[in-house]
Amino acid sequence: xxxxxxxxxxxxxxxxxxxxxxxxxxxxxxxxxxxxxxxxxxxxxxxxxxxxxxxxxxxxxxxxxxxxxxxxxxxxxxxxxxxxxxxxxxxxxxxxxxxxxxxxxxxxxxxxxxxxxxxxxxxxxxxxxxxxxxxxxxxxxxxxxxxxxxxxxxxxxxxxxxxxxxxxxxxxxxxxxxxxxxxxxxxxxxxxxxxxxxxxxxxxxxxxxxxxxxxxxxxxxxxxxxxxxxxxxxxxxxxxxxxxxxxxxxxxxxxxxxxxxxxxxxxxxxxxxxxxxxxxxxxxxxxxxxxxxxxxxxxxxxxxxxxxxxxxxxxxxxxxxxxxxxxxxxxxxxxxxxxxxxxxxxxxxxxxxxxxxxxxxxxxxxxxxxxxxxxxxxxxxxxxxxxxxxxxxxxxxxxxxxxxxxxxxxxxxxxxxxxxxxxxxxxxxxxxxxxxxxxxxxxxxxxxxxxxxxxxxxxxxxxxxxxxxxxxxxxxxxxxxxx
Numbered sequence: 003x004x005x006x007x008x009x010x011x012x013x014x015x016x017x018x019x020x021x022x023x024x025x026x027x028x029x030x031x032x033x034x035x036x037x038x039x040x041x042x043x044x045x046x047x048x049x050x051x052x053x054x055x056x057x058x059x060x061x062x063x064x065x066x067x068x069x070x071x072x073x074x075x076x077x078x079x080x081x082x083x084x085x086x087x088x089x090x091x092x093x094x095x096x097x098x099x100x101x102x103x104x105x106x107x108x109x110x111x112x113x114x115x116x117x118x119x120x121x122x123x124x125x126x127x128x129x130x131x132x133x134x135x136x137x138x139x140x141x142x143x144x145x146x147x148x149x150x151x152x153x154x155x156x157x158x159x160x161x162x163x164x165x166x167x168x169x170x171x172x173x174x175x176x177x178x179x180x181x182x183x184x185x186x187x188x189x190x191x192x193x194x195x196x197x198x199x200x201x202x203x204x205x206x207x208x209x210x211x212x213x214x215x216x217x218x219x220x221x222x223x224x225x226x227x228x229x230x231x232x233x234x235x236x237x238x239x240x241x242x243x244x245x246x247x248x249x250x251x252x253x254x255x256x257x258x259x260x261x262x263x264x265x266x267x268x269x270x271x272x273x274x275x276x277x278x279x280x281x282x283x284x285x286x287x288x289x290x291x292x293x294x295x296x297x298x299x300x301x302x303x304x305x306x307x308x309x310x311x312x313x314x315x316x317x318x319x320x321x322x323x324x325x326x327x328x329x330x331x332x333x334x335x336x337x338x339x340x341x342x343x344x345x346x347x348x349x350x351x352x353x354x355x356x357x358x359x360x361x362x363x364x365x366x367x368x369x370x371x372x373x374x375x376x377x378x379x380x381x382x383x384x385x386x387x388x389x390x391x392x393x394x395x396x397x398x399x400x401x402x403x404x405x406x407x408x409x410x411x412x413x414x415x416x417x418x419x420x421x422x423x424x425x426x427x428x429x430x431x432x433x434x435x436x437x438x439x440x441x442x443x444x445x446x447x448x449x450x451x452x453x454x455x456x457x458x459x460x461x462x463x464x465x466x467x468x469x470x471x472x473x474x475x476x477x478x479x480x481x482x483x484x485x
Contacts, residue, residue, distance in 0.1 A: 416478070
């Protein structure tokens with residue numbers, strides 16, 4: 003049967019001991035040993051790091067150093083090769099230190115024999131094979147842990163964090179030291195969700211796909227999906243909870259955008275239906291009234307009075323139907339490379355009379371050297387003007403302050419409108435862009451619907467933050483094309 007080849011780095015400064023070791027190794031019946039003898043410690047360290055060996059045979063006494071220093075060096079450099087320490091005489095302290103430093107075995111040269119050396123090498127190789135397999139598994143799972151795009155955590159039985167991955171730190175804006183000083187309880191936005199999680203884990207040792215709001219270090223709430231299991235290690239008496247958090251923010255936003263798009267689509271169908279069903283009889287009424295005026299004689303003053311009422315309201319109905327159609331119609335864009343700051347200045351000119359009439363203070367803050375955008379200038383002015391008018395109407399005359407901010411970050415031009423008006427209740431924000439939703443006594447609630455349609459056609463997104471009595475912030479994100 004072919005012998006297994008084993009490569010050995012022999013670190014020894016006594017040539018007589020080298021000859022003896024080679025002789026013992028040649029007598030092996032199970033292995034074919036290839037021995038590389040190296041007495042120079044500088045070259046030893048270089049070979050340990052850069053060449054492949056199956057085992058290190060290291061003499062304990064090596065001039066100014068000892069073999070334990072080399073074993074420690076290999077361990078620090080991550081060199082996974084078993085080491086056997088050879089010494090001239092037995093020493094319990096050296097034996098204990100050899101084990102502590104990670105040596106596979108400790109042999110006294112005076113007791114050495116071919117069978118003892120072979121058995122020690124066989125044991126070291128076998129033992130280290132298991133260690134290497136465990137190390138490879140640990141590195142594989144550590145890599146999965148560290149490279150996961152989802153936040154992963156380990157917590158002890160008291161729910162204190164004991165390990166987290168990089169995605170967890172990024173998601174919650176913690177440093178590693180900060181994260182390992184907190185409890186899982188502190189990332190739950192709602193403590194009732196935390197209590198539910200603990201209750202389910204205690205009952206079934208796992209919780210799956212639990213939708214929960216978590217909170218980061220800066221107080222920002224995020225919608226997430228939590229999976230967590232209890233892991234009991236009965237051999238080491240160590241137990242822990244392992245959890246994975248999946249960010250649902252983008253999915254929730256996509257669902258909301260889809261719902262809003264469905265609403266706009268329905269509104270468009272309603273508008274077109276109403277235009278067809280109302281405009282035709284309205285036109286007939288107008289024609290009939292014109293004919294009636296020509297044929298009816300009598301009190302012309304009364305006829306003029308009621309005729310004016312009928313004509314004025316017929317025109318108003320026709321105008322409202324036109325507004326409904328415009329708010330829901332897909333916009334055909336006339337795109338051109340334009341400065342967004344210039345578009346904003348032109349929009350403010352359109353609103354200047356309202357601004358002066360209501361004595362509103364307008365502050366501008368535009369980044370220097372903003373990239374130009376490929377937009378339909380006139381339609382974007384309509385979208386901006388609708389938001390500005392809503393802000394003006396929400397603020398007290400003589401006390402209003404409107405701040406317009408345009409910045410560039412992470413591939414987006416961000417246009418912000420910040421007012422100090424009456425604000426919007428949290429539960430009303432999602433309705434702002436719905437057709438026919440309005441809090442005004444007059445108006446149809448189609449201005450922001452039209453704004454949303456225009457922004458959608460430019461692949462821009464809008465976010466609204468507000469609280470009743472605390473003002474409102476509209477933020478519009480225009481994504482720049484990737485170069």
